[in-house]
Amino acid sequence: MDRALFWLAALALIVCATYLLWGLGGANWRFVLGLRSVKLAGLVVVGTAIAVATVLFQTVSGNRILTPSIMGFDALYVLMQTTLVASLGITAHAQLPSSLSFAVEVAVLVAAGLLLFGTLLRRGAQDMMRMILTGVIFGILFRSLSSFLARILDPNAYSVVQAESFASFSRIEAGLLPLGAGLCLAAAGTALALAPRLDVLALGRRTAVPLGLAYDRLSLGVLTLVAVLVAVSTALVGPVGFFGLIVAALAHSLTTSARHRALLPAAALVAIVLLVGGQTLFERVLGMGATLSIVVEFAGGLFFLWLLMRGRVK
Template sequence: MGEQNAQEQTTPWTDETSRERGDRPSGRAGHVALLFLALAALLAGVVVVLIAQGSIAIPLGEVTAVLTGWGDASEIHRTIVVDARLPKVVAGLLAGAALAVGGAQMQTLFRNPLADPFVLGVSSGAVLGASVVILGTGGVGWLAGLGVLSQLGVSGAAVAGAAGVLLIGLGVARRVGDPVVVLVVGVVLGYLAGAAVDVLVYYTDPDRLQALTAFTRGSVRNVTWDELRIIAIVCGAVLGLSVFLAQPLNALLLGERYAGTLGVHVRRVRLLSLAGVAVLSGVTTAYCGTIGFVGLAAPHLARGLLRTADHRLVLPMSALIGAVVVLAAEYVAGGNGLTGTALPLNSVTAFVGAPVILWVLLTGRVRGEGR
């Protein structure tokens, strides 16, 4: 009876297709395969279009020739694609995919459909670290005028601030087994870091606030190959770890006690997920700014399309959706879309994510009333 109640609590994340519609397994597999192929094709198209567009337009054929190595492309176009545009596209693809996967993990761990990769307050710690360097004290930036070293100092300080919050959050997670307490601690740490940033803003020179605004608005268009290596290592680790966590996360959908009876080491799974996602949110915030709503909305879109909560399908589908959303948002935010002017990436992703969250809340209420 307890297991049955646990199963009921997972709705609307349970597999509705085979239970309610009675689809045959072969038809179900074909439907899922078609979804993955369609999203992969959409992602490839967005990548090519995003690289082709810019202050210097490049024909789609030449972009394809550079990316695939087939055909001829001018040396100028090859340099623009490889040195200027490809790093930002790869960074957006990796960050979107990893943040979406991290969001799916957090929603399962905390059993909260509104959880996302920034739930532990790590991104706020990253912003605080960057603010200390950008704003400095007494209105004088500590690393002002150092050129490249100043930029490296901002990113390094952001990582350090994220690491500080991460250590506190993981310390609480190891000491306290209740995920709700960990969630509350993350929210509190986020508020504390935000308050510290507000104090720095209050006492700083107004001319320096523009630099902080540019950092927090979210963008992948300034990512270099050197920075991309760090982003790729962290995002790759989170994506790789998700492969091994898919089955334990499926067990956690039915409750921690039930998962324990299946041989799942619940505390280890929780710590691995929290550590990976927290490092991810800190590094992406340090190098790409805060990219909000992707980790929150993409998993729900994946579950809605797949009509299942099976993480073996939800995690890769979330990765594809997250990558598409971030790259499409960067296309609009970069001034190539409908607006014709540069916008904060975080604002564009919010226009996508907010309706999804409203849909989750409204459909959840309707289903709750129907039980």
């Protein structure tokens, strides 16, 4: 076992225990512990999903500064929320069963990903850049449609859309966690089982194909896992853009091995430490509940710019 994995796992346990037990006391400690446990489970699921999806996407694309959000998943989610509010109204939108909304959102996001990946990779994984550019174009289209629909909404409905357009780690619902955790566990477990093949896939098409790897089929399968993981995290908390970039970069820096059997767990553990630790800081120390996502996006954007500048220097 990589020493870095051991220390990351220990740190993750300490951070999770701190989040659960800090300030716990009084007559209602069981009720408070139950609420914290739900939020902690949600943070672990979302962090794992984002981390594994980002590492997988970077492996397939062969680029360490890309994240799955570039494919337009976040923009499609915002478009779905805007369309629902515009067509149903605020009251009907609020009365939608959360389990039904979650299932529909996951299904639509996964179907869109499979349609995009399956169509554009039909001629082989050499079309990877064309697929990424198409995802960027679709993201711009979805954002434009969302902006157009938002212009016809009244201020109250628009405020609902705005609230849904940003990630909120404090609105995770307990009823959605079993399905979300099951999908995340299945996708992450499959990725870990494919770790030896992913190591070969990361070498690139020219090297992997002569080694006997079914490159095109594996690429499509990995992108399917990415679509499932991104759909789960987005449907649970909303769009999260740059967090995966930070997590993947830290995982690469902290692990001594480039093998996915160590890289995938390391990324998941880093994500758990950052999310749970950040939520603990904002809730317990600073007394703020909904600021973490803004800080994550701001830090991720700066980190993305730093990576681009460093690439130019080299």
